[in-house]
Amino acid sequence: MKEVIYEVKGVSKRYGSVVALDGASLKLHAGEVVGLVGDNGAGKSTLVKVLSGAHMPDGGQIELDGKQVSWSSPREALDAGIETLYQDSGLAPHLTVSKNVFLGREITKRGLLGKLGFLDSKAMEEKAHSELERVGIAVPASNRSVSQLSGGQRQAVAIGRAVAWARKVIILDEPTNHLGARQAGEVLQVIKEAKKKGLGVIFISHTLPHVLEVTDRIVVLRLGKVVRDAPTSEFTGDTLVGTITGTIQTIPEEDA
Template identity: 50%
Template sequence: MTALLEARGLSRSFGHVRALDGADFDVDAGEIVGLIGDNGAGKSTLIKALSGNLDLDDGEIYFEGRRVRMSGPRQAEDLGIEVVYQDLALAPHLNPVQNVFLGREIARKGILGRLGFMDEKEMRRRAAESFADLGATVRSLNSAVGSMSGGQRQGIAIARAMAWANKVLILDEPTAALGVVQTANVLESMKRVRDKGIAVVFISHSMPHVLEVCDRIQVLRLGRRVATYTGAQTTVEELVGAMTGALDKREGAA
């Protein structure tokens, strides 16, 4: 079966540092794939390449079986790929509703829409619905997100990505700033997104969370994919061994 999103032999260097060294990756529609590795393994570099935020030195990216060249984030968005980065990429001076619809504002109907007036009521309704679906705690829809807690900002960024992703959702450490209840909501939301037929890529240092939700788990080490496991058939010890090199299992460990 052709993968929905696939990377083959991706390489990228920053000066003398080789962040990706022939890295492979794949995710199918309707599955959650965990992407794990120690700090410096190349995880963030890989997802930046997959989402059009980074040029490559070498390698190929395929989407729905067709080779694509990710020329920028807009192209990834047009393909239905949404990413929540560790820095969240929110506009701190805008409120939660404006952040959800930034660049995708809904125009009012009729002549007012043609004059540039936005349908703020509809955007507010949809944003509130997205936050409720995620279980995100957003205390005010009118305050600038820069004044909100890390957990609230994290919830806004995740809800925005989930609202717009229709093919692939990539989450880079989405539960890092969240409490127990909010973390559980995010993990359950990931399952709901998967069940809609959307591919989910979950990057996390929490092995229990990875094992809880992931159908497959791919391990990066020193810029390469060194192992792939079936989530239900592996353990924390096995994953850590692959990450550190204690278990030098190459492709096809699943």
């Protein structure tokens, strides 16, 4: 197995009296796809927000390449090579596809104009198109406004953007939601490509056949705790469902 690139150790997070994460740990290796599953409210999106720098955990540690890190904003995690596609995807509907791909990373023209911060729209359009194509996402003209795209096309742009920019880790929170069978298949293909490139991928989904198809390892969360962390080959559809719902007994990872 390759080296561990990203890791959380015993992270906890409360929202008022709700314990969303209770000492959860997760390791991600280079070139590995980890499935993160659990029922509604299990804490998956909360863990995503901790990993992406959107939320500070109340306790526990985060390590990138074996060094402890503490994100005070999503920008810091982005700059460290960690891309996240949130469950409630963050595209700006009034902007074009290319502006969305470059949101926060706009290409400015060099020289005086650049200093004044003018955007090079043409360069962004071309680059956005080629970046999305490179990661295997076919999107109509990148100068179209995102509000004119179908839900599935928007999702494709959001995924393409994340994969195009990711240098180390990509976190996808329910990326195949609202997608048709063919588009979902394309997303799974993009995940496989990201893995080939040596990125670590965290894939969250309630569609368990997708999880079983594309992941190397599955981490099951229940009520904010990791109740199982095992190679995908050790699960069947039935045992995965049982582990998620709790009908199959697991050895809880109590604070050792």
